[in-house]
Amino acid sequence: MTETALAAAKKEKKSGQMIKFSINGKAVEVEAGQNILRGAEKAGIYIPTLCYHPDLEAFGGCRLCIVEVKGMRGYPTACTTPAAEGMEVKTDTDRLRQLRRSILEMILTEHPHVCLICSERNNCKQAHECTRRAGITTACGFCPKNGQCGIQAVAERLELKDVTLPFSYKNLPIDRSTPFFDRDDNLCILCGRCVRACKKGVIKFMQRGSQAIVDTAPGTSHVEAECEFCGACVDHCPTGSLVERKRRWDGKIETQAKTICPFCSVGCELTAGVSAGGGSASGGKQGRVIETLTNENGCLLGRFCATLLNDSSRRITAPMMRRSGKLVVVPWEDAIAHAAKAIKKSKGKTALVYSASCTNEDMFALRQFASKVLETAMISCPGSSTQKPVWRRT
Ligand code: SF4
Ligand code: SF4
Ligand code: SF4
Numbered sequence: 037m038t039e040t041a042l043a044a045a046k047k048e049k050k051s052g053q054m055i056k057f058s059i060n061g062k063a064v065e066v067e068a069g070q071n072i073l074r075g076a077e078k079a080g081i082y083i084p085t086l087c088y089h090p091d092l093e094a095f096g097g098c099r100l101c102i103v104e105v106k107g108m109r110g111y112p113t114a115c116t117t118p119a120a121e122g123m124e125v126k127t128d129t130d131r132l133r134q135l136r137r138s139i140l141e142m143i144l145t146e147h148p149h150v151c152l153i154c155s156e157r158n159n160c161k162q163a164h165e166c167t168r169r170a171g172i173t174t175a176c177g178f179c180p181k182n183g184q185c186g187i188q189a190v191a192e193r194l195e196l197k198d199v200t201l202p203f204s205y206k207n208l209p210i211d212r213s214t215p216f217f218d219r220d221d222n223l224c225i226l227c228g229r230c231v232r233a234c235k236k237g238v239i240k241f242m243q244r245g246s247q248a249i250v251d252t253a254p255g256t257s258h259v260e261a262e263c264e265f266c267g268a269c270v271d272h273c274p275t276g277s278l279v280e281r282k283r284r285w286d287g288k289i290e291t292q293a294k295t296i297c298p299f300c301s302v303g304c305e306l307t308a309g310v311s312a313g314g315g316s317a318s319g320g321k322q323g324r325v326i327e328t329l330t331n332e333n334g335c336l337l338g339r340f341c342a343t344l345l346n347d348s349s350r351r352i353t354a355p356m357m358r359r360s361g362k363l364v365v366v367p368w369e370d371a372i373a374h375a376a377k378a379i380k381k382s383k384g385k386t387a388l389v390y391s392a393s394c395t396n397e398d399m400f401a402l403r404q405f406a407s408k409v410l411e412t413a414m415i416s417c418p419g420s421s422t423q424k425p426v427w428r429r430t
């Protein structure tokens with residue numbers, strides 16, 4: 037495969053047309069226009085990546101996904117090179133392994149990496165503390181992504197044992213200016229995933245060379261830059277640089293479940309992440325919802341706010357009754373018996389007020405309850421706390 041033929045392959049993007057080529061001698065087929073990496077994924081062949089994400093346009097920044105292509109000079113990146121008919125690709129030669137390790141080492145000259153090479157790291161996991169007392173800024177336990185990190189996954193596959201190049205800690209302050217997430221530039225590898233994930237163009241690469249960081253325009257806060265707080269930048273960051281503040285130390289997600297956002301009656305779908313426990317601050321959090329992700333068409337309110345609502349100390353989670361002027365938690369049986377007695381006494385003289393956040397199903401059930409149990413026609417939904425209730429006849 038010559039480079040001229042490859043250039044022709046880049047133009048050849050007829051949809052549905054299939055391209056046949058080989059990776060490590062294995063026959064692979066992808067749609068015209070798809071890259072070598074896609075072919076490797078389909079064939080179950082591992083190629084390390086950091087700046088690539090399947091949701092985002094390829095960027096070719098980290099160069100970890102370099103491969104060898106017969107007839108091509110140098111080492112093209114699998115994420116940006118489209119597959120071409122008859123191409124012969126190698127992904128796992130000694131030279132590639134050596135080059136990828138050198139590339140990773142270079143990335144790590146400005147990235148704390150105790151968590152990747154420390155001989156005690158597995159013992160520390162069990163002890164839940166750094167047994168070698170590594171510095172507070174570099175010990176793996178002090179990174180919220182420890183155990184769920186893109187760099188750790190790549191370093192393990194590349195069997196990185198040591199970093200021979202000198203390390204320089206950037207020592208930049210953590211940006212806590214947004215309401216929901218923190219940005220630690222000391223852990224940023226400038227992979228640009230967050231920049232590409234932000235559809236609003238709120239964050240960009242700023243400054244150059246060793247000073248380069250990802251940030252909003254100078255002097256502009258996220259709110260001023262019209263950040264929607266959709267969380268896409270946080271969700272696509274492979275390192276501990278962009279992390280949701282509330283779940284920073286809650287550890288790994290064990291399971292995910294589909295649920296409904298509790299904020300309004302539209303009822304957008306949310307994916308709730310349930311804690312596996314084991315985070316440094318997880319305490320009794322095992323089995324609790326520590327993250328909520330919105331889907332592409334859902335409203336964004338639930339992304340960061342649903343867990344705040346779920347864990348709010350003001351949330352009523354048990355029945356309460358007023359006793360001697362004070363609200364006290366009581367068993368369900370007592371609360372139900374009391375309510376039943378009160379309803380019986382006031383049948384036909386009761387009004388029912390429901391929240392504007394109720395779903396259609398909730399409202400249907402409440403209407404049934406109002407007409408059949410309370411025997412009242414007075415049912416209301418206040419539009420907002422400042423509006424007077426709008427009464428409707430059932
Ligand atoms: S981002 Fe990953 S590699 Fe870097 S310190 Fe955190 S866990 Fe370790
Ligand atoms: S939260 Fe969403 S809109 Fe705001 S910077 Fe991140 S990706 Fe962009
Ligand atoms: S903040 Fe994260 S996603 Fe953005 S460039 Fe840095 S490491 Fe990559």
Ligand code: FES
Nearest residue numbers: 096098099101115
């Ligand atoms: S993953 Fe291909 S260059 Fe980074």
